[in-house]
Every structure is written in structure tokens, then in C-alpha cells.
Amino acid sequence: MKRYRIGIAGYGNLGKGVELAVAQNDDMELVGVFTRRDPSTVKTVTGAEVYSMNDAESMADKIDVMIICGGSATDLPKQTPELVKIFNVIDSFDTHARIPEHFSNVDKAAKESGHLAMISLGWDPGLFSLNRLYAESILPNGKSYTFWGKGVSQGHSDAIRRIEGVKRGIQYTVPIESAMDAVRSGSQPELTTRQKHLRECWVVAEDGADLVKIEESIKTMKNYFDEYDTTVNFISEEEFDKVHNRMNHGGFVMRSGFTGDGEKTHQMIEYSLKLDSNPEFTASVLICYARALCRLKAEGATGCKTAFDIAPAYLSPLSAEELRAKML
Amino acid sequence: MKRYRIGIAGYGNLGKGVELAVAQNDDMELVGVFTRRDPSTVKTVTGAEVYSMNDAESMADKIDVMIICGGSATDLPKQTPELVKIFNVIDSFDTHARIPEHFSNVDKAAKESGHLAMISLGWDPGLFSLNRLYAESILPNGKSYTFWGKGVSQGHSDAIRRIEGVKRGIQYTVPIESAMDAVRSGSQPELTTRQKHLRECWVVAEDGADLVKIEESIKTMKNYFDEYDTTVNFISEEEFDKVHNRMNHGGFVMRSGFTGDGEKTHQMIEYSLKLDSNPEFTASVLICYARALCRLKAEGATGCKTAFDIAPAYLSPLSAEELRAKML
Numbered sequence: 001m002k003r004y005r006i007g008i009a010g011y012g013n014l015g016k017g018v019e020l021a022v023a024q025n026d027d028m029e030l031v032g033v034f035t036r037r038d039p040s041t042v043k044t045v046t047g048a049e050v051y052s053m054n055d056a057e058s059m060a061d062k063i064d065v066m067i068i069c070g071g072s073a074t075d076l077p078k079q080t081p082e083l084v085k086i087f088n089v090i091d092s093f094d095t096h097a098r099i100p101e102h103f104s105n106v107d108k109a110a111k112e113s114g115h116l117a118m119i120s121l122g123w124d125p126g127l128f129s130l131n132r133l134y135a136e137s138i139l140p141n142g143k144s145y146t147f148w149g150k151g152v153s154q155g156h157s158d159a160i161r162r163i164e165g166v167k168r169g170i171q172y173t174v175p176i177e178s179a180m181d182a183v184r185s186g187s188q189p190e191l192t193t194r195q196k197h198l199r200e201c202w203v204v205a206e207d208g209a210d211l212v213k214i215e216e217s218i219k220t221m222k223n224y225f226d227e228y229d230t231t232v233n234f235i236s237e238e239e240f241d242k243v244h245n246r247m248n249h250g251g252f253v254m255r256s257g258f259t260g261d262g263e264k265t266h267q268m269i270e271y272s273l274k275l276d277s278n279p280e281f282t283a284s285v286l287i288c289y290a291r292a293l294c295r296l297k298a299e300g301a302t303g304c305k306t307a308f309d310i311a312p313a314y315l316s317p318l319s320a321e322e323l324r325a326k327m328l
Numbered sequence: 329m330k331r332y333r334i335g336i337a338g339y340g341n342l343g344k345g346v347e348l349a350v351a352q353n354d355d356m357e358l359v360g361v362f363t364r365r366d367p368s369t370v371k372t373v374t375g376a377e378v379y380s381m382n383d384a385e386s387m388a389d390k391i392d393v394m395i396i397c398g399g400s401a402t403d404l405p406k407q408t409p410e411l412v413k414i415f416n417v418i419d420s421f422d423t424h425a426r427i428p429e430h431f432s433n434v435d436k437a438a439k440e441s442g443h444l445a446m447i448s449l450g451w452d453p454g455l456f457s458l459n460r461l462y463a464e465s466i467l468p469n470g471k472s473y474t475f476w477g478k479g480v481s482q483g484h485s486d487a488i489r490r491i492e493g494v495k496r497g498i499q500y501t502v503p504i505e506s507a508m509d510a511v512r513s514g515s516q517p518e519l520t521t522r523q524k525h526l527r528e529c530w531v532v533a534e535d536g537a538d539l540v541k542i543e544e545s546i547k548t549m550k551n552y553f554d555e556y557d558t559t560v561n562f563i564s565e566e567e568f569d570k571v572h573n574r575m576n577h578g579g580f581v582m583r584s585g586f587t588g589d590g591e592k593t594h595q596m597i598e599y600s601l602k603l604d605s606n607p608e609f610t611a612s613v614l615i616c617y618a619r620a621l622c623r624l625k626a627e628g629a630t631g632c633k634t635a636f637d638i639a640p641a642y643l644s645p646l647s648a649e650e651l652r653a654k655m656l
Contacts, residue, residue: 138643284587307640
């Protein structure tokens with residue numbers, strides 16, 4: 001069997017997830033992990049080789065796809081257009097508002113170098129985007145809703161930890177069940193930010209910190225918490241480490257639409273994820289798009305693509321005949 | 329705006345659904361309905377023109393896609409390979425076991441005539457198939473489940489109506505909630521046919537019919553009911569007409585998988601439909617694939633395709649730029 005040769009650029013939670021996902025797919029092999037740190041300080045989960053990012057270029061002919069596992073704020077806008085000059089690449093760029101700009105930068109660099117890139121893969125953007133597209137194309141007369149959670153928001157957890165007197169902190173985004181039920185009923189409600197999600201915070205305070213002030217600082221924080229109903233719970237560091245050590249997440253994409261004449265015939269499409277590990281699941285999405293990338297590249301494709309551009313059959317290790325016989 | 333010119337071959341519930349779906353899409357226009365009946369006896373919902381199927385060939389240059397709305401048992405295996413000699417075609421062929429054979433017949437005829445065909449579209453096969461493919465590609469270490477209902481099974485309703493003494497009859501397939509919850513828990517149960525679905529029958533008996541015998545005949549019917557827990561309810565014709573006049577359906581596609589090493593990290597993907605009208609929803613799927621067909625044909629594609637072969641972006645009236653900006 002031909003095996004697709006994968007490189008990982010950046011070795012945090014997502015990079016580790018990709019390493020584990022490669023091991024679940026017989027048609028994939030991991031060439032190595034590339035890091036900006038001193039490679040001798042990085043120990044991989046499965047014993048994969050670690051190289052300096054500076055040595056990546058010299059290994060260009062050994063890698064079919066480089067999966068870039070940096071953050072969207074500062075890493076990916078720089079790394080993806082740079083690395084696509086050397087490799088075919090995949091990233092999980094998730095700053096929705098900046099996707100058109102990122103796409104344009106990556107597309108230009110990819111076309112110049114003759115490589116193929118796929119950006120903004122994972123579950124949102126990614127699988128949730130696909131479900132929005134399919135559902136809105138099928139039910140043009142309707143309304144779409146996305147709910148996230150219950151799950152950890154890294155950005156909101158970081159925001160809590162920047163408050164004075166906070167030693168440890170984590171934030172869960174919680175979808176409001178009654179709002180989801182209203183959507184399922186076909187009433188197509190207009191939902192405010194506050195009506196869709198709760199924010200649930202768990203905080204370990206420094207000794208002697210002003211708890212009232214911490215709670216107030218969280219609840220009134222602009223853009224992060226002020227538009228939500230937020231609960232703040234103070235707990236011991238021991239409990240924090242025991243209970244709040246997971247990276248679970250998930251969410252729901254819903255489309256409520258009407259077919260026929262008028263609004264009598266309700267049609268409801270719902271897609272949901274319940275994930276014990278957000279980074280491992282995201283990594284699993286990236287890896288099956290790596291398979292698609294290799295196949296499309298073999299057909300001569302270059303430039304930048306998103307999940308919208310990839311025919312589903314490219315994702316599966318099965319042949320077209322097997323898919324029609326077993327899965328259609 | 330360029331409008332795609334649609335023809336409908338066969339005017340039952342699905343054909344009516346397609347007629348209504350065309351009206352919901354600004355980039356579509358309905359050329360007419362083609363029937364094997366006397367056209368003067370067919371009255372369309374929106375006033376669309378009705379033609380004899382015998383006149384279809386003379387209108388070949390007026391129709392971009394012919395949507396074939398016949399049944400899978402006898403109509404489509406014959407009609408789709410015939411009509412693809414004249415038109416680009418779409419069908420909803422849903423006899424899963426015979427898809428490879430149907431694909432092969434349609435592909436050959438389409439390639440010979442230079443037309444493009446898409447077969448087995450709708451929700452199962454169709455959207456459910458897509459979800460099986462995406463989910464299994466992402467989570468190779470896992471188990472997939474499909475549940476149908478609650479909804480009307482035409483085949484099982486027909487079977488009831490063939491029993492002596494039955495005047496009217498309808499059968500609902502009901503997914504068993506506890507089985508779905510077991511799947512969601514991550515326990516990956518092995519479920520027998522009986523453990524997944526119930527069959528619920530509503531019957532109007534002829535005057536003087538032997539109700540005990542009817543119930544026994546239904547419950548023991550080979551292939552249809554004998555492997556299920558089945559309930560049979562006798563009701564008046566008045567109640568039957570009032571309550572059991574809808575074509576609702578739906579179902580669930582679930583994938584329970586594990587990422588990482590071992591089976592500790594559970595990842596759950598679930599897709600569900602709750603449909604007030606099965607034929608109108610199926611028609612809405614066919615119509616957005618008609619858009620995809622026209623675009624792919626303009627790129628030079630011929631032969632037979634399924635949902636697996638179509639990149640999602642082709643389904644939407646929005647441009648690639650709009651999709652990335654609004655929906656990714």
C-alpha cells in the first residue's frame with residue numbers, strides 16, 4: 001500500500017493529536033515533528049523523530065504533506081504562506097473573520113510554488129461549515145443556528161487567568177437547551193447572544209485575593225463575558241486539577257426550514273459533535289484531509305482549497321467502487 | 329442570472345416535491361412535467377406545463393437536467409439509462425444492494441451519449457451516505473449506526489394492505505431511544521434488528537374481518553415484520569384519514585469512535601433529520617444537486633456520479649468567495 005508521508009510543524013496539543021491520528025490510519029506514516037524549540041527538549045508521544053524547523057526545507061522531498069499545528073492568532077498567518085513555498089500544507093486556521101485574507105495569501109504562495117494547500121480544517125471551521133453549506137443549499141427557505149459546547153474555550157480561559165488574584169482558571173461554553181429546543185420546534189426564534197450560551201467559570205484564587213472583585217471583573221469583561229449570563233465558581237487547586245483537566249468540546253449545527261408553499265411543512269436538519277478531546281478530534285479531521293490533498297495533488301491541483309472544494313470520496317481510504325457498494 | 333432549466337419525469341409525490349422545490353430557488357426554472365399518462369389528465373400544483381413522455385426527446389435542447397421521479401423497483405432501472413441518452417439526469421434510486429449495477433448501467437449510457445448523470449440522491453441514500461463517509465473517514469477506529477424514523481415506510485405499508493381483510497393500512501418505523509442512548513454513551517453495542525427499531529401499524533379493517541388473524545399475519549410476515557417487535561392498532565377510517573395522512577420521516581446517523589491510544593477518548597458524531605414531508609425534502613436535495621450537475625457539465629464532466637463525487641461548493645448558489653466569507 002502506498003503510504004502518505006506526513007510531517008507535523010509545531011508540537012502542542014494539536015500536533016500530538018496529529019501524531020496519534022497518523023497511527024490510526026494504515027495508509028499514513030509520520031516522518032517527523034518539526035519544532036522551533038531545541039529538538040532535544042521535545043519528547044514525542046509515540047517516539048516520532050523530532051527535527052528543528054530550520055531543517056525542514058532540506059527534507060522537502062521526504063514529506064507529502066506538512067500539517068501546520070500552530071495557533072491562529074500569530075503562528076498560522078505567517079507559517080502557512082511560508083511553508084507552502086516548500087511543502088503541500090494543511091492548517092486549522094480558525095479566525096473566521098480573517099479567512100478570506102488568509103486564503104488569499106496562501107493561495108498566491110501555493111500557486112507560485114506549485115504546491116497545494118488546504119486551510120481552516122477541523123470542526124468549526126470545517127465540519128460545521130460543511131453542514132451549514134449542505135443544509136442551506138437544501139433548504140433555501142430557512143434559518144441556521146450554531147451552538148457550541150459544552151466545552152472549554154481557550155480564549156475565555158486565558159482571559160480569566162489574566163485577572164489579578166487568579167491562580168488557575170477555566171471557562172466552559174454551555175449551549176442553552178431551551179434555546180435549542182425552540183429551534184427544533186420550527187419556531188425559528190431570533191436569539192440574542194445571552195439566550196444561546198451560558199459561560200461557566202471555575203477559578204482557583206491566590207491566597208488573600210478579593211473574590212468579589214474577581215467575580216465582578218470576569219462578569220463585566222467586555223467582548224468576553226459582558227453579553228452573557230456567567231457563573232463564577234471558586235474551588236481548590238486540588239479539585240481544579242482533578243476535574244478540569246480535560247479538553248472536551250462539541251456543539252450543534254441546526255437548520256430549520258420549510259419546503260412547499262408557505263411555512264407549514266417543517267424540515268429540520270441537525271448535526272452534533274460530543275468530543276472528549278477537541279485537539280485529537282481536530283487532528284483526525286486534518287489527517288483525512290491530508291489523504292484528500294495527496295490524491296488531488298496527484299491529479300495536478302495547486303493553490304489553496306477549503307473543505308467546500310473537496311469531494312467527499314477523496315477523504316476515505318476506500319475506492320469509489322467500495323464506497324458505492326458499502327456506504328451509499 | 330442564469331437559470332437552470334429543469335424537467336420532471338414522472339409526477340407522483342416526489343415529482344410534486346421537485347416542482348415546489350424549483351419555486352424556492354431563484355436560479356432554477358421548471359420547463360415542464362413529463363408523464364406516461366394522458367397529459368390532459370394531470371393537473372400540476374403550480375400550473376407547470378405537462379407533456380407526454382413521448383415528446384420529451386423533441387425538447388432535449390430546452391432542458392438542462394431531467395429529474396427522474398419514478399420508483400426504484402421497476403421505473404428507475406429502466407428509465408435512468410434510457411433518459412440519459414437524451415438528457416443530463418438525476419434520480420433517487422434507493423435500492424442499496426443494486427446501486428453498483430444501476431451505477432454501471434447509467435455510467436455506460438451517459439458516457440456513450442456525452443451526458444452527465446447523478447444517481448441515488450436524497451437522504452438515504454444521499455445525505456446519510458455522506459455522513460457515514462465523512463464520519464468513518466475521520467474516526468477510523470469506531471462503529472457506525474443508522475436509525476430510521478419515526479416515519480412512514482411505503483414498502484411495509486404496502487405489505488399490510490395486501491393482507492386479506494385490510495382496507496387501509498400504514499406502518500411507522502420507530503427508532504428505539506434506549507438503543508440510541510447506548511450508542512451515544514460510547515459503549516458501541518452490538519444491536520440486533522429487534523433492538524434498533526419498532527414497527528407500529530395502524531389498520532382499518534373491512535367489515536367482518538378477522539382482526540386476530542390480520543394481526544397475526546402482520547406480525548409473522550417474513551422479511552417485513554418477523555424480526556421486529558410490532559404493534560398493530562385497529563382504528564376507524566375516519567381517524568385514519570385524519571391522523572395518518574402525512575409523509576413524515578427522518579432518522580439518525582451516528583459514529584462512535586475513539587482517538588488516541590486505546591479506547592479512553594470517546595468522540596461522537598451525530599446527524600439527524602426530522603422531516604414533515606419525506607418527498608418534499610428528497611426533492612429539495614435533488615434540486616440542489618441539479619445545480620451542481622449543471623456546473624460540472626459546463627466543466628466537461630460526463631458519466632455517472634453520486635453524492636460522494638461532488639464537492640460541496642457546487643451545491644450552493646453562492647460563489648466560492650461568498651462561501652468562504654459567510655459560511656466557513
